[in-house]
Amino acid sequence: MKKADFKDVSFVTKARSTSYFCYQVAFQDQKPVFPEIITDFKRTVQHALDHHYCVSFISCPFDFNFESLLSHFKWCCKFLYFNFSETTMQFDIFKLMKVVLWSEQELNTLLTAISTHHEPYTYSLNRYSGEIKFALMKRENAGREPAFQQLLIRDKSCRDRLTKYLQTLLASQHHQVPVRIEITPTVVHSPQKYDASKYGYLKITDDLNAEKQKEVISYLYDLLNALFIKPYSLEEFSMIFRKNEAAAIELNLAQANPTNLDAQKLHLLFRQLKDEKILIASWQLIQEKLWVYNHAGERVNSVYQISKGKISNDKARQVYKLLKPVSELLP
Numbered sequence: 480m481k482k483a484d485f486k487d488v489s490f491v492t493k494a495r496s497t498s499y500f501c502y503q504v505a506f507q508d509q510k511p512v513f514p515e516i517i518t519d520f521k522r523t524v525q526h527a528l529d530h531h532y533c534v535s536f537i538s539c540p541f542d543f544n545f546e547s548l549l550s551h552f553k554w555c556c557k558f559l560y561f562n563f564s565e566t567t568m569q570f571d572i573f574k575l576m577k578v579v580l581w582s583e584q585e586l587n588t589l590l591t592a593i594s595t596h597h598e599p600y601t602y603s604l605n606r607y608s609g610e611i612k613f614a615l616m617k618r619e620n621a622g623r624e625p626a627f628q629q630l631l632i633r634d635k636s637c638r639d640r641l642t643k644y645l646q647t648l649l650a651s652q653h654h655q656v657p658v659r660i661e662i663t664p665t666v667v668h669s670p671q672k673y674d675a676s677k678y679g680y681l682k683i684t685d686d687l688n689a690e691k692q693k694e695v696i697s698y699l700y701d702l703l704n705a706l707f708i709k710p711y712s713l714e715e716f717s718m719i720f721r722k723n724e725a726a727a728i729e730l731n732l733a734q735a736n737p738t739n740l741d742a743q744k745l746h747l748l749f750r751q752l753k754d755e756k757i758l759i760a761s762w763q764l765i766q767e768k769l770w771v772y773n774h775a776g777e778r779v780n781s782v783y784q785i786s787k788g789k790i791s792n793d794k795a796r797q798v799y800k801l802l803k804p805v806s807e808l809l810p
Contacts, residue, residue, distance in 0.1 A: 484604055488613045496536075496613045501621070503532035504539045504559060506548075507571050514538075524626040531564040534630060536600065536614040536621075545575050546792050552589050556596035558614070560630050561637035568637070570799070573644055578747075578795040586649040593642055598634070679723030681768055682759040691808045695757065696720050698805055702748075703728075705736035708772070719768040727767065733774040738801060743790045745771060745782045747798040755806060 485493070500518035503526065505511045512532060515523075527534050533543070535558050541547045548555060555561075563572065600618040621627045683692040700716045708729040718725035732741060740748075749765055752758035760768075762783045771779045 485613055485616055488609060492609050493613055496610050496617065499538075500536070500617060502535050502538055503527050504535055504543050506533060506543050506563065506567065507545065520621065521624055521626055524624065524630055527562060528626060528629060528633070531562050531567065533562045534560040536617045537610055545571060545796055548572070549579075549589070549792070553592040553596070556592050556599070556638075557602065558599055558611075560599055560634040561641075562630060562633050563637050568640060570803075572641075574799065575792060575795055576644065576648065578790075579792060581648055581652065583649065583652045586645055586652065590642065590645050590649065593638055593645070597638065598631075678759060679764070680718075680725060680760075681720045681764065683720055684756055684759060686756070686810060687808055692720075693717075694808060695805050702738065702801065703730060703740075706730040706732065706734055706740060725768065727770045729770045729772065731772045732779060733772075738797075742771065742773075742779050742782050744794055744798050746784075747790060747795055748802065749782075751798060751802050752805070755809065757805060757809065 498517055499514045500520050501523055502514050503512040503523065509530075509532065512526070524534065526532070537558055539559070540554075541551060600614055602615075604612065604615065606612075683695055687695065696717050697713060700713050703716075708731045711728060716728060719728055730745075732745075738744075749758065749762075753760070766780070766783045771782045773779050
């Protein structure tokens with residue numbers, strides 16, 4: 480690649496692109512890192528490696544989060560070096576991907592994008608103009624920096640894992656595995672597996688000791704407190720997790736609450752507790768122990784039967800964050 484290849488790129492664009500050589504792109508709740516006027520490339524890449532910032536040779540035109548990763552997936556594959564940490568991959572990407580009710584076409588679209596653009600900045604010289612074209616020159620110069628080689632290794636690892644996970648989701652489509660299904664286990668269980676039908680209360684898993692079980696109940700009490708139709712003490716609330724004969728707790732979605740819980744979020748909340756085996760209870764039992772009313776004073780049965788596919792990714796991410804303190808109690 481020669482300088483003459485970029486003679487159609489204006490001097491101003493070249494100067495600006497050289498000055499702002501690369502960008503650290505914050506994902507989800509990472510703090511933004513503003514580019515230096517004169518970029519120290521070695522130091523910038525090392526900071527990105529140390530703190531798991533993704534890197535681009537052009538500025539990212541959108542806020543980078545789970546939703547924009549999916550909606551701008553092709554752009555990300557073309558122009559972004561993925562540098563996600565292990566926990567980010569597991570909890571902020573794969574776990575949220577599992578929530579989405581995918582169509583086969585959507586999964587194939589993502590797989591096509593990541594297989595076509597197996598590495599950023601591999602497009603031809605004539606494909607783009609201006610800053611995006613000049614990024615090819617920056618990519619070539621960056622290859623001389625050892626730290627950048629480490630970034631390439633991480634990017635490839637992230638892409639390989641994303642590809643495999645998308646293929647797994649696609650395989651489940653081919654086998655017609657429902658996203659939402661209630662299964663009564665018929666196999667022999669290990670000592671820490673429980674059949675939800677054996678209990679007449681909302682059982683907290685025995686994988687948590689007594690103190691951590693109390694923490695879970697207390698956290699849920701604080702989370703749902705604003706929706707209580709009448710005042711309940713923590714002890715009264717705790718009974719639905721301990722006693723078969725405990726009276727139902729009544730919730731009113733018409734009441735203001737700081738976390739903006741609605742029917743869909745309540746469904747996701749209990750779905751996540753069930754999926755993570757923190758809560759051992761059937762949907763029928765949850766419906767018996769937690770009565771949810773709407774603005775008209777009618778029971779909201781959709782809390783116990785909404786399909787994940789009808790719920791926005793943003794709500795799923797909000798609920799995941801709400802329950803993160805509870806999930807972290809698991810051994």
